[in-house]
Amino acid sequence: xxxEEKIWELRQIIEEQLTPLINNDYxxxxxxxxxxxxxxxxxxxxxxxxxxxxxxxxxxxxxxxSNLKRKIKKDTIILLQGGGNFGDIWDxxxxxxxxxxxxxxxxxxIFPQTVFYQKNENMLRDIELMSRxxxxxxxxxxxxxxxxxxKNFKNTILxxxxxxxxxxxxxxxxxxxxxxxxTLYVKRKDKELCKENISFSPLFNLFESDWxxxxxxxWEEKGLKLAYKFRHLGxxxxxxxxxxxxxxxxxxxxxxxxxxxxxxxxxxxLHVFILSILLGKSCTIIDNSYGKNSSFYETWxxxxxxxxxxxxxxxxxxxxxxxxPREST
Numbered sequence: 001x002x003x004e005e006k007i008w009e010l011r012q013i014i015e016e017q018l019t020p021l022i023n024n025d026y027x028x029x030x031x032x033x034x035x036x037x038x039x040x041x042x043x044x045x046x047x048x049x050x051x052x053x054x055x056x057x058x059x060x061x062x063x064x065x066s067n068l069k070r071k072i073k074k075d076t077i078i079l080l081q082g083g084g085n086f087g088d089i090w091d092x093x094x095x096x097x098x099x100x101x102x103x104x105x106x107x108x109x110i111f112p113q114t115v116f117y118q119k120n121e122n123m124l125r126d127i128e129l130m131s132r133x134x135x136x137x138x139x140x141x142x143x144x145x146x147x148x149x150x151k152n153f154k155n156t157i158l159x160x161x162x163x164x165x166x167x168x169x170x171x172x173x174x175x176x177x178x179x180x181x182x183t184l185y186v187k188r189k190d191k192e193l194c195k196e197n198i199s200f201s202p203l204f205n206l207f208e209s210d211w212x213x214x215x216x217x218x219w220e221e222k223g224l225k226l227a228y229k230f231r232h233l234g235x236x237x238x239x240x241x242x243x244x245x246x247x248x249x250x251x252x253x254x255x256x257x258x259x260x261x262x263x264x265x266x267x268x269x270l271h272v273f274i275l276s277i278l279l280g281k282s283c284t285i286i287d288n289s290y291g292k293n294s295s296f297y298e299t300w301x302x303x304x305x306x307x308x309x310x311x312x313x314x315x316x317x318x319x320x321x322x323x324x325p326r327e328s329t
Contacts (some may be wrong), residue, residue, distance in 0.1 A: 003277060003280045006277070006301075007165055007277065007278065010161040010165045010300060011161075011165055011166055013160065013161055014049060014160055014161055014163065014165065014166060015049070015052075017139070017158050017159075017160045018049070018109070018139075018158075018160065019053065021077075021107070021109055021137060022050075022053055022055065022077055022079070022109070023055070023077075024055055024075050024076065024077055025055050025056045025057075025058050025075075025076055025077070026050075026055060026056075026057060026058065026076060026077040026078070026079050027057070027058050027059040027060065027072065027076060027077075027078055027079065028046065028050070028057055028059075028060040028061075028079045028081075029060070029061055029062075029063075029066050029078060029079070029080055029081070029095070029099060030062065030063055030066075030080045030081040030093075030095055030096060030099075031043055031060060031061060031062045031081055031243065032062070032081060032083070033062040033064065033065070033224060033239070033243045033247065034221070034224075035211070035213035035214060035217075035218065035221050035251065036211070036213070036214075037211045037212075037213055037251050037252065037254070037255035037271065038083075038164075038211070038269060038270065038271030038272070038274075039081070039083050039271075040247075040248050040251050040252050040255075041164040041167065041252060041255065041271050041274070041275060042081065042082050042083055042111070042162065042163050042164050042271070043081065043248060044164070044167050044171070044248065044252055045162070045163035045164040045165060045166040045167045046079070046081070046082070046111060046163045046166070048166040048167050048168060048171070049163060049166040050079075058076060060240065060244070061236070061240050062239075062240075062243065063094075063095035064228070064236075064239075065236040065237075065239050065240050066095075067236070068098050068099060068102045069102075072103060072106060074105045074106060076106060077106065077107045077108075077109065078099060078103055078106050078107070078108045078109070079108075079109050079111065080096055080099065080108065080109070080110045080111060081111060082110070082111030082112040082113050082139065082141065082162065082163050083111075083113060083114070084113065084114040084116075084270070084292060085113070086110070086113035086114065086115045086116075086138075086145070087114075087115050087116040087117045087118075087122070087123070088116075088117050088118050088119055088122040088123075089116050089118060089191065089192070089290065096110065097126070097129055100129060100130055100133050100136060101129065104132075104133060104134075105135070106135065107135040107137070108133065108135060108136045108137070109136075109137045109139070110136075110137070110138045110139060111139055111160075111163055112139040112140065112141035112160045112161065112162055112163060113138070113139065113140060113141060113145065114140075114141055114142060114145050114292045114295075114296070115140060115144075115145035115148050115149055116145075116290050116292065117148075123152065126153075127152055127153055127154075130153055130155055131153055131154035131155060133155065136155045136156070137155065137156040137157075137158060138153065138155050138156070138157055138158070139157075139158045139159075139160040140157060140158070140159055140160070141159075141160060141161060141162050141296060141299075142292070142295040142296045142298075142299045142300075143159065143295060143298070143299040144291065144295040144299075145295070146158075146159040159299075161300055162270075162271075162274055162296070164271060164274050164275070164278070165274065165277075165278070167278060169278065172256050172275075172278060172279060175252075175253045175256040175257055175260070176256065176257075176260045176279070177257050177260045177261040178261065179260065179261060179262070179263050179281075180261055180262070180263065181203075181204045181205075181263055182204050182205055182207060182261070182262050182263060182264075183202035183203060183204045183205065183206045183207070183262065183263070183264040183265070183266070184206075184207055184209070184259070184262035184264070184265045184266070184267075185202075185206055185207070185208045185209075185265075185266045185267070186209060186210060186211070186265070186266070186267040186268060186269050186272045187208055187209070187210060187268050188210055188268045188269055188288070189210055189214070191289065192268075192288040192289050192290070192292070193268060193288070193289060194268070194286070194287055194288055194289050195289070198286050200266055200284070202264060202266075203263075203264050204263065204264060207262075209258075210269075211255065211258070211269065211272075212254050212255070212258050213251055213254060213255075218250075218251065218254070220246060220247045220250045220251060221247070223242065223246070223247075224239070224242060224243065224247055227239045227242055255275065256275070256279070259272060259275050259276060259279065259281070260279055260281070262281070263281075263282075264282060265281060265282065265283040265284070266283070266284045266285075266286060267283060267284070267285055267286065268285075268286045268287075268288060268293070270285070270288075270292065270293050270296060272285075273285040273293070273297075285297060
């Protein structure tokens with residue numbers, strides 16, 4: 001199977017699962033107005049998918065700019081950003097809870113999420129709230145998350161690939177950099193980093209970094225922070241426009257330029273791995289602290305240790321493995 005065939009296969013699953021549900025105009029909330037390029041790639045994929053539907057996006061916004069006191073027509077569908085914050089390791093989805101409480105008569109769809117709870121009482125809290133909503137659909141982006149949701153939540157639960165796979169190659173191609181004989185290790189620096197030592201043998205000179213937007217504050221993020229200071233003046237719509245037309249495309253461009261210049265890639269970040277697939281680059285993904293990366297890999301690529309797409313390696317380097325498979329020369 002080629003990379004193009006695999007990407008097409010995953011897009012088909014997304015379209016088959018979600019297209020029948022989005023049958024009216026919609027709003028898109030909980031957008032990532034911050035520097036995580038992976039979440040911005042998800043947003044970009046959501047926009048690409050939605051462009052193919054014959055319905056209008058009536059409004060979009062983040063948790064900080066969306067007015068949840070505003071009345072929404074009952075037939076308007078509420079779409080919530082996908083990602084990896086469903087649970088309590090990043091307990092920042094209080095906004096999702098507010099949406100679910102405030103709009104009990106609207107259809108709500110949570111785009112594909114990884115689900116992880118450290119404390120059972122936190123999961124019970126969400127079960128009690130979400131299971132009361134009769135029109136809530138929750139999409140899981142890996143089989144483990146799907147099983148947790150299916151077992152515990154009474155809502156409609158779907159298994160859907162990450163929305164970043166909907167980004168057309170031509171949207172990425174314009175930012176490609178010449179590939180050099182260099183090895184990139186994208187190592188996250190937050191609490192999702194696996195504490196166990198992982199060793200591998202790079203083929204080329206090794207450069208270690210997180211997403212470039214985490215290594216230094218970008219001018220795009222400085223501009224957003226400045227705009228937030230004046231939010232109380234009623235500038236939420238300007239913040240939305242800034243994030244949509246400046247923050248999102250500029251940080252995605254930086255992410256593509258960053259990843260595309262390396263011939264060999266190891267990563268602890270899921271969306272460096274997904275972006276590598278979209279760009280047709282060999283990549284080995286290292287598991288995070290609670291198995292998010294390995295579950296995603298095993299769900300959509302291979303249940304064994306490696307998938308070779310048209311001669312390009314995509315592998316999972318687990319916490320118990322010392323040597324990763326690498327690109328043949």
